[in-house]
Structure formats: structure tokens, C-alpha cells
Amino acid sequence: MALEEQIATKAKEIHTDGYPMSIGEVLSLYRDGDIEIHPEFQRIFRWDNEQKSGLIESILLGIPVPPIFVSQRADGVWDVIDGVQRLSTVLQFVGVYRDESGDLTEPLTLSSTEYLPDLAGHRWEVNAPGGHTFSDAMRRDFKRAKLEFRIIRKESDANAKYDMFQRLNAGTRLSEQEARNCLLVMLNREMYTETTRLSEATDFRSVCQISDQKESQAYYQELVLRFFCQADYSGGASELPREFGKYVTEWMREAAKEFGSPASKIDSSLFDRTFRLLAASLGDDTMRRWDGNRHLGPFSIACFEFVTSGLCANIDLWEQRAEAELADRVRGIWTAPQFRDTSGSGISARRRFPRLVVRARDYFGR
Structure with missing residues (x-):
């Protein structure tokens, strides 16, 4: 009985939601300051161009991408606790990602991938120098693609998001x-x-x-x-x-x-x-x-x-x-x-x- 009571008590302390969101909606949240990506994490989570291109490939082909975990702060802003590199890759590819100083970073130029070797040299924007650009139709499809979000709501226990971060990243390097x-x-x-x-x-x-x-x-x-x-x-x-x-x-x-x-x-x-x-x-x-x-x-x-x-x-x-x-x-x-x-x-x-x-x-x- 003691264990059942512990489970019931702790379960009440953590409130979560989950739903898919289009990349277009995520871009709007980011531009409006409603989601915090933590650019400081880029010093720690280091993805190379091949890994970033692989993520874009997965989104284009509809290959499942692991969910993004966020914690809702008291002010309503979503604090990303797992998935920073995935979101920052998407934002960098579209050309809106800002670094720790608030400056726009160089947009991502994709490299060849396993299933889409012709991705090499492609960029998002219309006037990509010396490369290829996504067509209007490809950009629309990309923005309509959905990412799965898991949200720890603001009424959860104050330590929930930090404990969640440690658990989610326990298997990383x-x-x-x-x-x-x-x-x-x-x-x-x-x-x-x-x-x-x-x-x-x-x-x-x-x-x-x-x-x-x-x-x-x-x-x-x-x-x-x-x-x-x-x-x-x-x-x-x-x-x-x-x-x-x-x-x-x-x-x-x-x-x-x-x-x-x-x-x-x-x-x-x-x-x-x-x-x-x-x-x-x-x-x-x-x-x-x-x-x-x-x-x-x-x-x-x-x-x-x-x-x-x-x-x-x-x-x-x-x-x-x-x-x-x-x-x-x-x-x-x-x-x-x-x-x-x-x-x-x-x-x-x-x-x-x-x-x-x-x-x-x-x-x-x-």
C-alpha cells in the first residue's frame, strides 16, 4: 500500500501534455519569444553537418523524430529540456536561429544523406549563393511537417524539469x-x-x-x-x-x-x-x-x-x-x-x- 500511495502522490506533482506541432507553428513561437532554445547549449551538444542533414532528411521523408521535451515556465514560455539540437538545426536551416549574442547564424547548407544524396548543397532561402534552393512546394511541405512535443506544465513540481533533464540525458555522452x-x-x-x-x-x-x-x-x-x-x-x-x-x-x-x-x-x-x-x-x-x-x-x-x-x-x-x-x-x-x-x-x-x-x-x- 505504501508504494501505491507514493506513486499516486508523485504522479500528482508532475502534470504533462503531449501533442504534435507543425514546424511552421514552432517558427512562430520562436520568433515571438515563446520558446527558449538555450543557444548556450551549443557549446555542449555538438552536431556536425552530417547529423544536421540527417535530421532534415528524416523530416522530409516522414521518418519519426524523437519527441521534444519542454517545461512551461510561470510566464508561459516553453523551456526546452531535451531536443535543443533538433530544434536549433531546424531553425538554422530555415535561417532564423540566433546565437548567444542574439545574432543570426549562418544558414545551414545540407550535405548528402543516405536516402537523399541530392540534398548536397541545398539551402532554404531563395538566393542561396553557389548552391541549390528548396522550391516553394518543398518549403511549404517542410513547414507543415510535425514534431511531437511533450510538455511539463507550469503547475508541476518546481524540480521536475531539472530532474527530467538529468534522466533524459543520462544515456548521452x-x-x-x-x-x-x-x-x-x-x-x-x-x-x-x-x-x-x-x-x-x-x-x-x-x-x-x-x-x-x-x-x-x-x-x-x-x-x-x-x-x-x-x-x-x-x-x-x-x-x-x-x-x-x-x-x-x-x-x-x-x-x-x-x-x-x-x-x-x-x-x-x-x-x-x-x-x-x-x-x-x-x-x-x-x-x-x-x-x-x-x-x-x-x-x-x-x-x-x-x-x-x-x-x-x-x-x-x-x-x-x-x-x-x-x-x-x-x-x-x-x-x-x-x-x-x-x-x-x-x-x-x-x-x-x-x-x-x-x-x-x-x-x-x-
Whole structure:
């Protein structure tokens, strides 16, 4: 009986509708600002021309396209939570898609596809330079083609669309931080913009040298969130109550609610001050292991957690000290029991994070 009650209760919290809509209607919604496509997602969902042409081919041939999931906001606008790349491809092909700056993007020129090899070189507009254009009849048929929409209505639980996004994209190739970035765009675009700006800061990049693969997975943005998550941590040294990735995501969701208010957890000045000191003292060696004579190996996340959380908690103190003293203190962590006993490879982030943060504040506070 308990399970039946849970199902009945939760089902009442999520209200959905579903119906097909013509591409012409979608174009009108987009032009009127009634549907939010999130152009920021284009940094994350990367379709090449072949994939885009394949979608147009499917629409032309009536091959089923997966449904578009949207969430209706309080103001009535539809927020796309799954299907951004599909919709943006259609809009780009028709020539109305706008980027993050609000500028029209270059209209899509189709490539050859499996069933329609003669699509190669075709564009939508009448005066396509050096290529072929759709006829009036083809354009009308395209605009009459329908896409299936699933709508989470505005009276649904406030967390429904974010949970839905995570579930719908669980099987994609997104890294954890790429998924967080998408969530953050929907939660608070200003916070997304600011954390992205900080992730590109010169001092931060000079201190944190990560691999190209990590960079492609939005790891710089993850480090920015980790920095503020560490600075905001108020618990003890005990193990976190949940897996570390989920802990960071939940923290981000709470931080997004307060961003821009006096209670904001994002202190850009503290971030800048911390990495300015580190860049001036050890630069690109900061997060690499010190063997007593030289720095070795790649970027160390445990070192990042310890050094940045300890330094930012005592930033006023270290701004009064010499750069060489800070360099010695950072190098000293590799033999300090506060760090060494908690940073081994066999220790999970769930256990390591709270211990390092708490101990680092004391280590750098002397």
C-alpha cells in the first residue's frame, strides 16, 4: 500500500501534455519569444553537418523524430529540456536561429544523406549563393511537417524539469559538468555566464593546467564550482551524505537560487584574489606534486581542493605575506600529515573532500 500511495502522490506533482506541432507553428513561437532554445547549449551538444542533414532528411521523408521535451515556465514560455539540437538545426536551416549574442547564424547548407544524396548543397532561402534552393512546394511541405512535443506544465513540481533533464540525458555522452552547465543555464543564466567567465580567467588557467580531454569535458567550469562549494562548506570532517558528484550538483542548484543576492555563494572577488596569489607564487607548478627538489606529474585534484580551500579561507593573511612564503607553504603540503593522510588514491572524493577542506583551513591559517 505504501508504494501505491507514493506513486499516486508523485504522479500528482508532475502534470504533462503531449501533442504534435507543425514546424511552421514552432517558427512562430520562436520568433515571438515563446520558446527558449538555450543557444548556450551549443557549446555542449555538438552536431556536425552530417547529423544536421540527417535530421532534415528524416523530416522530409516522414521518418519519426524523437519527441521534444519542454517545461512551461510561470510566464508561459516553453523551456526546452531535451531536443535543443533538433530544434536549433531546424531553425538554422530555415535561417532564423540566433546565437548567444542574439545574432543570426549562418544558414545551414545540407550535405548528402543516405536516402537523399541530392540534398548536397541545398539551402532554404531563395538566393542561396553557389548552391541549390528548396522550391516553394518543398518549403511549404517542410513547414507543415510535425514534431511531437511533450510538455511539463507550469503547475508541476518546481524540480521536475531539472530532474527530467538529468534522466533524459543520462544515456548521452555528456560529462557530469556538461550536464551541470545545461542545468545551470536553465536555473540561472547569469550564474552560468559568471562561472564561465571565471573559468577563462588568466590567473586561474595558469595555475590549473589540465589535459585537453578534461578541458573538452568542461572540467575548468567544474573546478570553478568546486572552489565555491569548498569555500561554502560548513560541515565537519565526516563523509559527505551522498556521492560527491551529486553533492556538487545539489550545491549548485541551491547556489543558483541565491546568485545576485547579498547571500550569494559566488564571490568572484575571492576567486580572483586566490588565483592571483597562486599565479604569482608558483604559477603552473602549483597543482603538481613536489618531491623536495622539483614539481612532477599532472594536475592533482586533491592538491587543488586543499590549497584553494585553505588559501581562500585565509586570504587576508596571505595577501600580507611574501610570495616565496606562500610557495613554501604550498610545497609543504606534500609532506604534511593533514594532506598526505587524506589524499591517497584509494580514498573516495566523498570522504576526501570534507577532510581536506577542514584541515586545509587550519594548515593555511598559521
